[in-house]
Amino acid sequence: xxxSSTLLPAGLxxxxxxxxLLFARRQREQIGMGKRRWLMLTLLLAxxxxxxxxxxxxxxxxxxTKDFFISELTQPxxxxxxxxxxxxxFTYHTLRYLQYRSAPLWTAAALIWWGxxxxxxxxxxxxxxxxxxxxxxxxxxxxxxxxxxxxxxxVIGALLLIAAFYAFFKAxxxxxANQALFYAIIVPLVLLGGVLGTSGSTGMRxxxxxxxxxxxxGAVYSMIAYRVFDIRRTLRQTLATGILTLFxxxxxxxVLLTGREMDTDGDTLYLMLGLFALAVALIYIPxxxxxxxxxxxxxxxxxxxxxxxxxxxxxxxxxVVELDALADVTQRTLHQVLRARRAGLILVSNGADGTLHLxxxxxxxxxxxxxxxxxxxxxxxxxxxxxxAPLLQYDLDFGRTYASIKPEQRQFFEQMRxxxxxxxxxxxxxxxIVCCGSKTSDDPFTNSDLELLMTVxxxxxxxxRNARLVADLRRREMDQAELNRRLSNTSDQLAQLDGVKTxxxxxxxxxxxxxxxxxxxxxxxxxxxxxxxxxxxxxIESMTGNLRKAADxxxxxxxxxLDVSQLNVNAMDLRFAQTSIENVMRMAIEPLTExxxxxxxxxxxxxxxxxxxxxxxxxxxxxxxxxxxxxxxxYTPDGxxxxxxxxxxxxxxxxxxxxxxxxxxxxxxxxxFEKFFRVQDPSLHSTGTTKFMGAGPGLGLTxxxxxxxxxxxxxxxxxxxxxxxxxxxxxxFIALPxxxxxxxxxxxxxxxxxxxxxxxxxxxNPDAPQGEPEATLLKPPxxxxx
Ligand code: ADP
Numbered sequence: 183x184x185x186s187s188t189l190l191p192a193g194l195x196x197x198x199x200x201x202x203l204l205f206a207r208r209q210r211e212q213i214g215m216g217k218r219r220w221l222m223l224t225l226l227l228a229x230x231x232x233x234x235x236x237x238x239x240x241x242x243x244x245x246x247t248k249d250f251f252i253s254e255l256t257q258p259x260x261x262x263x264x265x266x267x268x269x270x271x272f273t274y275h276t277l278r279y280l281q282y283r284s285a286p287l288w289t290a291a292a293l294i295w296w297g298x299x300x301x302x303x304x305x306x307x308x309x310x311x312x313x314x315x316x317x318x319x320x321x322x323x324x325x326x327x328x329x330x331x332x333x334x335x336x337v338i339g340a341l342l343l344i345a346a347f348y349a350f351f352k353a354x355x356x357x358x359a360n361q362a363l364f365y366a367i368i369v370p371l372v373l374l375g376g377v378l379g380t381s382g383s384t385g386m387r388x389x390x391x392x393x394x395x396x397x398x399x400g401a402v403y404s405m406i407a408y409r410v411f412d413i414r415r416t417l418r419q420t421l422a423t424g425i426l427t428l429f430x431x432x433x434x435x436x437v438l439l440t441g442r443e444m445d446t447d448g449d450t451l452y453l454m455l456g457l458f459a460l461a462v463a464l465i466y467i468p469x470x471x472x473x474x475x476x477x478x479x480x481x482x483x484x485x486x487x488x489x490x491x492x493x494x495x496x497x498x499x500x501x502v503v504e505l506d507a508l509a510d511v512t513q514r515t516l517h518q519v520l521r522a523r524r525a526g527l528i529l530v531s532n533g534a535d536g537t538l539h540l541x542x543x544x545x546x547x548x549x550x551x552x553x554x555x556x557x558x559x560x561x562x563x564x565x566x567x568x569x570x571a572p573l574l575q576y577d578l579d580f581g582r583t584y585a586s587i588k589p590e591q592r593q594f595f596e597q598m599r600x601x602x603x604x605x606x607x608x609x610x611x612x613x614x615i616v617c618c619g620s621k622t623s624d625d626p627f628t629n630s631d632l633e634l635l636m637t638v639x640x641x642x643x644x645x646x647r648n649a650r651l652v653a654d655l656r657r658r659e660m661d662q663a664e665l666n667r668r669l670s671n672t673s674d675q676l677a678q679l680d681g682v683k684t685x686x687x688x689x690x691x692x693x694x695x696x697x698x699x700x701x702x703x704x705x706x707x708x709x710x711x712x713x714x715x716x717x718x719x720x721x722i723e724s725m726t727g728n729l730r731k732a733a734d735x736x737x738x739x740x741x742x743x744l745d746v747s748q749l750n751v752n753a754m755d756l757r758f759a760q761t762s763i764e765n766v767m768r769m770a771i772e773p774l775t776e777x778x779x780x781x782x783x784x785x786x787x788x789x790x791x792x793x794x795x796x797x798x799x800x801x802x803x804x805x806x807x808x809x810x811x812x813x814x815x816x817y818t819p820d821g822x823x824x825x826x827x828x829x830x831x832x833x834x835x836x837x838x839x840x841x842x843x844x845x846x847x848x849x850x851x852x853x854x855f856e857k858f859f860r861v862q863d864p865s866l867h868s869t870g871t872t873k874f875m876g877a878g879p880g881l882g883l884t885x886x887x888x889x890x891x892x893x894x895x896x897x898x899x900x901x902x903x904x905x906x907x908x909x910x911x912x913x914x915f916i917a918l919p920x921x922x923x924x925x926x927x928x929x930x931x932x933x934x935x936x937x938x939x940x941x942x943x944x945x946x947n948p949d950a951p952q953g954e955p956e957a958t959l960l961k962p963p964x965x966x967x968x
């Protein structure tokens with residue numbers, strides 16, 4: 183054993199030990215790049231592998247003691263076994279680093295192979311493995327341990343190379359692709375180095391050991407360096423510089439040759455050479471520029487005319503006021519300046535509680551999320567606003583600083599499919615983010631690229647603010663239009679209600695005057711006849727009958743008006759007792775049967791008997807039901823039908839009153855429950871109570887609604903519309919809870935806050951409490967009827 187062959191393994195051991203030590207102490211900045219300990223294990227195994235070559239080379243010494251199989255293990259064979267184990271550990275590390283989930287599976291397979299190979303190597307009687315030249319001699323005759331070792335190495339090599347290239351092609355971040363490419367270089371270095379290291383021939387194996395060491399050093403670098411240097415750019419630059427150097431060298435060579443051949447005598451020689459040098463320099467400078475341009479074009483040098491493009495950009499955006507147009511111009515400029523595949527704009531606005539709301543301008547971006555958030559106290563905001571620095575998607579994915587961001591934020595940025603983001607800040611406020619996808623060359627972003635991106639973002643600032651103001655203004659305008667529309671609807675409604683009030687005067691005078699005129703007329707007649715002594719008994723009877731009818735009508739009308747005025751002040755006094763809907767309905771219909779018969783209407787009722795008992799104010803409910811049925815009679819032509827039915831639905835009693843009458847327009851279906859509202863022209867009304875289209879003061883449904891709501895129920899109508907030809911009919915629904923809920927308002931005021939009326943009522947009834955008038959009404963008064 184020579185000194186030189188122990189010196190290198192010893193040196194390598196030391197180098198591995200130092201590397202291991204430094205690596206173990208180094209804090210890693212990346213997340214998700216696989217575990218560090220697998221690379222440490224690889225380094226440790228490589229260290230042991232180097233140690234093997236410090237053992238005495240005892241292959242021949244052991245040749246005659248064949249009693250123990252372990253005695254067959256020679257130092258070179260042990261080297262082969264250990265080198266294979268290094269490969270297994272390295273396989274696991276590499277696959278994890280390239281983010282393959284199947285790493286454990288492949289490693290397990292490799293371990294099985296390694297076990298088999300080690301076992302066969304140890305038990306075999308053949309000692310050639312690992313000896314000088316063994317790699318070339320194991321095929322004929324076949325030496326199995328050797329064959330298995332080489333086959334395994336080939337498979338591992340192919341697997342790792344394929345893994346690296348596949349990761350390179352499928353990576354959507356250039357930085358990740360670059361890392362994969364880096365492994366495509368160090369994998370062959372480690373594997374070939376390892377194989378050469380076991381070759382047994384001095385020189386070769388020493389080269390191998392060093393190569394393997396540098397390969398593993400590269401792996402360490404990839405783990406501790408946050409971003410691996412840009413391999414393709416480095417390669418291109420090296421090549422470009424090489425070509426230019428070669429070009430210059432050729433010219434110098436030619437000049438030297440030509441200078442040598444000049445045969446002029448001493449005096450003029452220097453002058454000639456000087457002139458020649460000048461001439462060549464004159465030609466060289468443009469030639470070099472041409473060569474430089476060609477090389478730049480071939481290897482992608484700096485983009486030409488960047489400043490011109492940027493100037494053009496700032497000119498263009500100064501005239502832009504639409505967000506979409508701004509997004510277009512920004513995209514186009516980034517395409518040109520950075521040769522980016524995609525680019526876009528994200529709008530940033532203040533959201534709720536410490537968040538910033540992100541909204542991508544989706545134009546031209548395809549399928550990107552609609553919204554996202556970032557937090558005021560988060561690292562992204564820190565970077566974009568506080569540091570005013572660009573942010574790389576790679577950092578978001580793998581940087582330790584961003585490890586804590588929420589998955590939904592991570593997802594938003596992932597779905598944007600961009601590579602770099604630059605903040606748009608105006609007056610110390612983050613109003614947008616300019617984002618840029620991968621470059622067409624798939625190169626990672628350089629610092630000058632990011633610088634350019636920041637410039638574009640800065641230039642976008644004012645234009646973006648203006649465009650957002652314009653967009654806001656538009657939105658406001660639309661809101662305003664919507665408000666106006668609603669306002670005009672409301673004012674229409676108000677006008678209608680106002681009409682209702684004016685109608686009241688017409689109706690009240692009309693309705694009140696008719697019976698009043700009758701009373702007047704009859705009393706006048708009676709007086710006159712009495713004076714002349716002509717009044718006979720039967721005449722008195724008929725006239726007092728008519729007088730009573732007129733008085734009744736007056737009384738009814740005044741009663742209804744009083745009821746409604748009670749509704750105004752929440753003062754309808756309901757007295758609850760148990761009763762049945764069937765009873766209520768029967769009492770409601772009873773006085774109407776005569777008119778039903780006269781008008782030849784078909785009145786039917788079903789399902790009422792099966793309804794459960796209910797807590798209700800019997801009299802009031804009778805009044806409400808009667809008003810509804812009365813309407814059905816009034817607005818259904820002779821010979822029509824009225825169907826009343828009752829059923830339970832969701833713990834409520836529903837009473838339906840369906841008629842085959844003229845129907846009610848949708849526009850009026852709510853208004854009819856308002857005080858004094860009638861669909862027909864008030865002056866056209868006749869005053870007969872049950873005649874078809876007979877008049878009413880427009881109070882019936884208002885009272886019915888007040889009563890039903892006082893019971894905690896609802897009343898509504900469904901109808902296709904009013905059509906006196908087709909008679910589509912209307913259906914009134916009354917929903918009543920079995921027991922009125924304690925919080926149910928007894929009556930809904932028509933005009934809430936009619937304070938004067940309220941005060942008036944209070945002055946009439948000093949016992950009423952001052953606070954909430956409804957509250958006491960909810961309690962059934964003492965002496966409740968039952
Ligand atoms: P009125 O005393 O005028 O009948 P209501 O408050 O009872 O007042 O009804 C208001 C308006 O609703 C009526 O004038 C009528 O135009 C319409 N209406 C009520 N019930 C019906 C019905 N069953 N079919 C058609 N229209 C109806």
